[in-house]
Amino acid sequence: MVGLENDIKNGIDVLQKGGTILYPTDTVWGIGCDALNEAAVEKVFSIKQRPKEKSMIILLADARDILQYVATPHPDIIAIVESFDRPTTVIYKNALDFPANVVNLDGSIAIRITTDPFCKALIKRFRRPIVSTSANISGALTPSIFKMIAPAIVSNVDYVVKYRKEDDTIHAPSRLVRINDDGTLEILRG
Numbered sequence: 001m002v003g004l005e006n007d008i009k010n011g012i013d014v015l016q017k018g019g020t021i022l023y024p025t026d027t028v029w030g031i032g033c034d035a036l037n038e039a040a041v042e043k044v045f046s047i048k049q050r051p052k053e054k055s056m057i058i059l060l061a062d063a064r065d066i067l068q069y070v071a072t073p074h075p076d077i078i079a080i081v082e083s084f085d086r087p088t089t090v091i092y093k094n095a096l097d098f099p100a101n102v103v104n105l106d107g108s109i110a111i112r113i114t115t116d117p118f119c120k121a122l123i124k125r126f127r128r129p130i131v132s133t134s135a136n137i138s139g140a141l142t143p144s145i146f147k148m149i150a151p152a153i154v155s156n157v158d159y160v161v162k163y164r165k166e167d168d169t170i171h172a173p174s175r176l177v178r179i180n181d182d183g184t185l186e187i188l189r190g
Contacts, residue, residue: 004118007161012126019158020044022149024167025059026087026116027174028134029143031157032059035129038099044131045101047156050138055104057089057174059114059132061123066111069096069129074179081113087174088112091188102131112174118163134173144170 011021018040020033031047033040035058045052060066063081066073071094074080081090095102095109103109112132114120123130134142135149143149146165154160176189 004121004163007118007163008122008125010159011122011161014159015040015126015128015130017158018043020047020156021159021161022135022154022157023118023122023161024116024146024164025119025132026112026114027171029146029149030132031135031153032130032132034126035098035102035131038101041099041101041131044133047153048133048136048138050133052101053105054138055108055110056102056131056133057110057112058098058102058129059112059119059123060129061114061120063113065129066092066113069098069109069111070094071096074181074183076183077179080179080183084113087115087171089174089176091176091178110176118161142173144172 014021015034018037020031020043023030023032031044033044063078066077070092073092089110089112091108091110093108095107098109135153136142145168178186180186
């Protein structure tokens with residue numbers, strides 16, 4: 001637990017200073033930053049060599065937090081999200097309060113409520129959403145485990161989380177969905 005606590009404290013320190021972190025999520029290893037800090041998000045685009053038109057996933061700790069960052073969520077959004085039985089990223093229309101480089105050109109935002117203990121604790125204590133984009137150069141293989149991450153990624157982030165570095169459990173990327181007006185899910189990635 002001491003190691004996890006150190007990672008949370010160090011991660012928050014780096015995020016507060018506009019830095020980037022390399023960290024395990026409930027799916028794959030990710031590059032993260034303060035999702036409300038435009039300059040930090042630019043750093044992530046640069047590290048990934050990712051085109052600016054491709055938006056990134058945002059992690060939140062609790063389903064109720066969606067209400068703060070989405071203008072018109074489905075009326076039953078909290079119940080819908082809490083019913084998911086696996087990591088699921090939802091694309092929402094009408095993002096609120098995010099910098100332009102986080103929001104898709106159509107005004108939408110991709111948000112996942114994390115179940116990972118490290119991510120949940122980090123976000124709750126940081127009190128802000130964080131970016132979660134796969135820890136790879138854009139177009140390269142998505143790293144499920146730490147040892148799959150390219151050295152260029154590791155050396156360009158400001159902090160590498162130690163928690164789960166030795167874990168070789170393979171996790172798939174999250175399911176990607178859109179919630180229709182009637183509450184049904186449109187599966188965009190399985």
